[in-house]
Amino acid sequence: MVKQDQQKAAALLGNTFVYKRPKHDDDEALSTAAENLRLQFNGNLFVAFLYVFLVVAGPLIVFIGFDINVLLLPIGLIFLSRIMMAFLTAQNALYSVLTHPLQMAMMIVVYIKAISAQLLTSGKHKSR
Numbered sequence: 001m002v003k004q005d006q007q008k009a010a011a012l013l014g015n016t017f018v019y020k021r022p023k024h025d026d027d028e029a030l031s032t033a034a035e036n037l038r039l040q041f042n043g044n045l046f047v048a049f050l051y052v053f054l055v056v057a058g059p060l061i062v063f064i065g066f067d068i069n070v071l072l073l074p075i076g077l078i079f080l081s082r083i084m085m086a087f088l089t090a091q092n093a094l095y096s097v098l099t100h101p102l103q104m105a106m107m108i109v110v111y112i113k114a115i116s117a118q119l120l121t122s123g124k125h126k127s128r
Contacts, residue, residue: 030109031113033113034111038114038118045115048111055104056104058074083096
């Protein structure tokens with residue numbers, strides 16, 4: 001659409017912050033996050049499931065099924081990527097590393113909310 005209108009566009013690296021309107025309550029924020037997750041995977045929740053499974057359950061499977069030395073690689077990669085992204089976005093690196101397990105748990109909650117929203121509202125349309 002930008003090219004069709006011959007407008008100029010810039011691709012940013014993500015070091016500028018995106019501001020959205022604040023949500024009124026936790027349920028609205030959770031619903032919005034679930035909808036954004038669904039849209040990120042083009043409405044295909046099976047692909048979203050594979051992503052969540054590999055990102056969250058992958059390191060857990062390595063921890064349960066393999067030697068502790070093998071677990072150092074995923075932990076190191078998670079640690080280094082969290083620190084790198086924290087520095088690139090001018091955030092606190094320690095806070096980013098410490099909240100990683102909570103963020104993974106919340107990603108599971110958002111995925112479950114996205115599944116329930118899609119399954120329970122599959123035949124309903126928004127009235128406009």
